[in-house]
Amino acid sequence: xxxxxxxxxxxxxxxxxxxxxxxxxxxxxxxxxxxxxxxxxxxxxxxxxxxxxxxxxxxxxxxxxxxxxxxxxxxxxxxxxxxxxxxxxxxxxxxxxxxxxxxxxxxxxxxxxxxxxxxxxxxxxxxxxxxxxxxxxxxxxxxxxxxxxxxxxxxxxxxxxxxxxxxxxxxxxxxxxxxxxxxxxxxxxxxxxxxxxxxxxxxxxxxxxxxxxxxxxxxxxxxxxxxxxxxxxxxxxxxxxxxxxxxxxxxxxxxxxxxxxxxxxxxxxxxxxxxxxxxxxxxxxxxxxxxxxxxxxxxxxxxxxxxxxxxxxxxxxxxxxxxxxxxxxxxxxxxxxxxxxxxxxxxxxxxxxxxxxxxxxx
Amino acid sequence: xxxxxxxxxxxxxxxxxxxxxxxxxxxxxxxxxxxxxxxxxxxxxxxxxxxxxxxxxxxxxxxxxxxxxxxxxxxxxxxxxxxxxxxxxxxxxxxxxxxxxxxxxxxxxxxxxxxxxxxxxxxxxxxxxxxxxxxxxxxxxxxxxxxxxxxxxxxxxxxxxxxxxxxxxxxxxxxxxxxxxxxxxxxxxxxxxxxxxxxxxxxxxxxxxxxxxxxxxxxxxxxxxxxxxxxxxxxxxxxxxxxxxxxxxxxxxxxxxxxxxxxxxxxxxxxxxxxxxxxxxxxxxxxxxxxxxxxxxxxxxxxxxxxxxxxxxxxxxxxxxxxxxxxxxxxxxxxxxxxxxxxxxxxxxxxxxxxxxxxxxx
Numbered sequence: 001x002x003x004x005x006x007x008x009x010x011x012x013x014x015x016x017x018x019x020x021x022x023x024x025x026x027x028x029x030x031x032x033x034x035x036x037x038x039x040x041x042x043x044x045x046x047x048x049x050x051x052x053x054x055x056x057x058x059x060x061x062x063x064x065x066x067x068x069x070x071x072x073x074x075x076x077x078x079x080x081x082x083x084x085x086x087x088x089x090x091x092x093x094x095x096x097x098x099x100x101x102x103x104x105x106x107x108x109x110x111x112x113x114x115x116x117x118x119x120x121x122x123x124x125x126x127x128x129x130x131x132x133x134x135x136x137x138x139x140x141x142x143x144x145x146x147x148x149x150x151x152x153x154x155x156x157x158x159x160x161x162x163x164x165x166x167x168x169x170x171x172x173x174x175x176x177x178x179x180x181x182x183x184x185x186x187x188x189x190x191x192x193x194x195x196x197x198x199x200x201x202x203x204x205x206x207x208x209x210x211x212x213x214x215x216x217x218x219x220x221x222x223x224x225x226x227x228x229x230x231x232x233x234x235x236x237x238x239x240x241x242x243x244x245x246x247x248x249x250x251x252x253x254x255x256x257x258x259x260x261x262x263x264x265x266x267x268x269x270x271x272x273x274x275x276x277x278x279x280x281x282x283x284x285x286x287x288x289x290x291x292x293x294x295x296x297x298x299x300x301x302x303x304x305x306x307x308x309x310x311x312x313x314x315x316x317x318x319x320x321x322x323x324x325x326x327x328x329x330x331x332x333x334x335x336x337x338x339x340x341x342x343x344x345x346x347x348x349x350x351x352x353x354x355x356x357x358x359x360x361x362x
Numbered sequence: 363x364x365x366x367x368x369x370x371x372x373x374x375x376x377x378x379x380x381x382x383x384x385x386x387x388x389x390x391x392x393x394x395x396x397x398x399x400x401x402x403x404x405x406x407x408x409x410x411x412x413x414x415x416x417x418x419x420x421x422x423x424x425x426x427x428x429x430x431x432x433x434x435x436x437x438x439x440x441x442x443x444x445x446x447x448x449x450x451x452x453x454x455x456x457x458x459x460x461x462x463x464x465x466x467x468x469x470x471x472x473x474x475x476x477x478x479x480x481x482x483x484x485x486x487x488x489x490x491x492x493x494x495x496x497x498x499x500x501x502x503x504x505x506x507x508x509x510x511x512x513x514x515x516x517x518x519x520x521x522x523x524x525x526x527x528x529x530x531x532x533x534x535x536x537x538x539x540x541x542x543x544x545x546x547x548x549x550x551x552x553x554x555x556x557x558x559x560x561x562x563x564x565x566x567x568x569x570x571x572x573x574x575x576x577x578x579x580x581x582x583x584x585x586x587x588x589x590x591x592x593x594x595x596x597x598x599x600x601x602x603x604x605x606x607x608x609x610x611x612x613x614x615x616x617x618x619x620x621x622x623x624x625x626x627x628x629x630x631x632x633x634x635x636x637x638x639x640x641x642x643x644x645x646x647x648x649x650x651x652x653x654x655x656x657x658x659x660x661x662x663x664x665x666x667x668x669x670x671x672x673x674x675x676x677x678x679x680x681x682x683x684x685x686x687x688x689x690x691x692x693x694x695x696x697x698x699x700x701x702x703x704x705x706x707x708x709x710x711x712x713x714x715x716x717x718x719x720x721x722x723x724x
Contacts, residue, residue: 007720008451041663064664085664088678089370089622089635110625113678140659141667142625142633173662260451263472263504271504273451276691278718282638282661297502299644300535301403301690302426302447305503316450316475328663329638333694335721354717355639358369359697 001345004319006338008260009278011331012321013239015339015346017254018048021238022055024250025220029057029232034224037062037082037213039235042328044068044353045337046075048238053079059211060104062233066095071353073103080104082213084169084233086114086134086142091358093121096129106130106166106211110144115157122162130166131157132211135198137170137191146170146194151202158207167211168202170195171233176218179246188219189226196228217244217251241327243283256289256321257330258338259304267310272320275302278333283325291320363707366681368700370622371640373693374683375601377701377708379616380410383600384417386612387582391419391594396586399424399444399575401597404690406430406715407699408437410600415441421573422466424595428457433715435465442466444575446531446595448476448496448504453720455483458491468492468528468573472506477519484524492528493519494573497560499532499553508532508556513564520569529573530564532557533595538580541608550581551588558590579606579613603689605645618651618683619692620700621666629672634682637664641684642691648684658684 003012029036038052041064049061049072060080063069069081080103087096087107096118099105109115109131122129133154136143144150150168158165172191178184192214199209215223215232217240224232236244239255259274276299279286286304288294293309304322308314324330331337332354339347365374391398400414403426411423411434422442425431431443442465449458449469458480461467471477471493484491495516498505506512512530520527534553540546554576561571577585577594579602586594598606601617621636638661641648648666650656655671666684670676686692693699694716701709 005452007453007718009718010721086624086633086635086678088624090367091369110627111678114624117679136627140628140631141662141665143627145627262448262450262476265472265498265505265507266502269502271448276642276644276688277694280638281644300503303503316448316473317479326638332639333717335717355695355697356369356371359372 003340003343003345006258006345008258009274010258011334011337012256012258013337013339014254015341017252018238019051021240021251021254022052025234025237026055026057028221029224034229035059035231037231037233038238039233040068040072040353042235043239043331044351045349046071046077046352047347047349049077052238053077059231066092067357068353069099069105070095070357073099075352080106082106082132084108084171084213086110088114088117093117094125097121097125097127100127100129101125104130106132108132108134108169109153109157110134110142112153112156115153115160115163119160119162128162128164131163132167132169132213133157135168135170135195137172137194139171139174141173143170146198147201150198151205151207154202154207155205165208167209167213168195168199169213171214171216172219172223173216176216177243178218181248184218185222188222192223192226192229196226199228217249218247236327239327241283242287242323242325253323255327256323257286259320259322261314261316261318261320264315268308270306270308270314272304272306273302274304274322275299277301279322279324280326280329280333282329286322286324289321289323296322365702365705365707368620368707370620371636372620373696373699374618374620375699375701376616377703379614380600381413383602383613383616384414387596387599388417388419390583391586396591397421397593399593399595400600401595402430402434402715404597405601405693406713407711408433408439408714409709409711411439414600415439421593424597428454429719430715431461431467432457432719435461437714442468444468444494446470446533446575448472450476450479455479456487459483459487459489462489462491463487466492468494470494470496470531471515471519472496472504474515474518477515477522477525481522481524490524490526492526494529494531494575495519497530497532497557499534499556501533501536503535505532508560509563512560513567513569516564516569517567527570529571529575530557530561531573531575533576533578534581534585535578538578539605540580543610546580547584550584554585554588554591558588561590579611580609598689601689603645604649604685604687615685617689618685619648621682621684623676623678623680623682626677630670632668632670632676634666634668635664636666636684637661639663640695641686642688642695644691645687648686651683651685653682
């Protein structure tokens, strides 16, 4: 199949550029104490996860949902999975316990409620579930307060039958996207002091803290260079997007939204068939790849309205590519990724964990 | 199944409120020359489309993509389908021609290129494809210029073997969302003059213009009240969202995103498990239903971070519901809708046309 034959809208991966990203990240962690735990949520695509693990330097995979972990296990990917998110709600803990029978699973916990729920499911299934205590390092989302609160929770996890305390995590999501490294680095280091001092406190109380997990694409070589951090949860580096491209990172944009021009009603504008259902806009509108002077004005459900310089020759039937601003929710809109080498489609990779798999078959 | 047993995040439809919306819209069009052509893109859910058609006053269904039309036909919904969008790109015209063998299909065209592409596919499949000329009424997206340009294209469509000129359409998408009806109504009427004068010009040249299609939820009783408009393409009215709720419309919000509270790290904030992959934010953050003083601060991939009044008792494991700002891309994130009556799940409706069905099975 040729690139020109792909029905649009569709996501296209430059397979060679993606592999270079994977290799660059693996090269960074080679020879270091800290390793990588690639975040599966970024792409939800087993074929990509396999390539990330194959490059080595990985402690396992990170997932954001139980459903993602279920897909990883169902695909036969044998590695340790960290669900770096609180698992709360009907059926969730039981699903984790079922996974723990088949694979090595570690789950983030930040409350007594979450710990008790998991422990009950673990005991019912006669398994042990690994736990990392999720420490709030400054981002207002999840995570228990650093210091005594976090250590107390870790202590109770360590004493709870069914749970196995594995370590601690903290995600500095509020600093990973800061454009200027001179600003980003000290702020990341400061947030990580909250995690590392909490780890030290816990170890001082005799608690086992083997995993110290943190970081993202924007801080892989800042957080990843700190003594005591054992792994980095980076995801976006593998395909990149315009938001991360604004940072000074050695990774290439390898994912674009392929679209067909539907209409060129006026010289200064065209409409293409990639809209809100093909490309997420939470980090801003996508950029137009390789068309000088072109810019996306707005997306509607099935359209990108694009401003064009008058001399641009784009006409109905022509193809364009858009660089998304945020790959995670963009990939989640599609059922497959088309891996290309130049004009050739070399593979079609299912986005197997797209959506919420518990809804399928209902 | 009870509401409390639904795995989250999930979309919940108040089935009775939805039916009241359907009945109110049907009541408006009863006894009028103008009818409704409900837009399937809003929900992509055959079970909802069936209820819309059952209420009567419909000329058929509107779709935005060939894939949506394929799902409607595959589901055995026998009605005329208007693909109110340009169909351009590899395989698309052939798919329309295949549908035209099994169902009544009308497609929007705004260029010679689009007309020629459809005509070739129609002749190859030995079918005739209905066409409406898409007239630009002011929204910068698709549509040929009103007046002579549009009429000339209509004339060529009428002469083209394989194509059957059925009429004209124009979507006033730039005015449907204006909050104040006193502002919205005259602007909608003015945009519609462009369509109606073009229709008159075409008829004066002897061209058959039976369908004059326009309008949306915000203008159903403005555009729909104009002499000469034969149908309104409203979609959002059936479930509504916070964007349309700001208008003075007689429809109820009937769709919410059900979420579970994961964490309450501080009294002033909680995190719930509905993020960017469960709820679109292109029209703004969702609103929190029924929790006084609560507001969404931001969504990340799998989290809503919500500001709470200190006295609010929400804790991990509790449920909340979010009102989305834009239903179309929100529903497209899910595989099913849970139809509820109070605390009972009365049905689970597949979002059968979610995503791009041409990607499935690849």
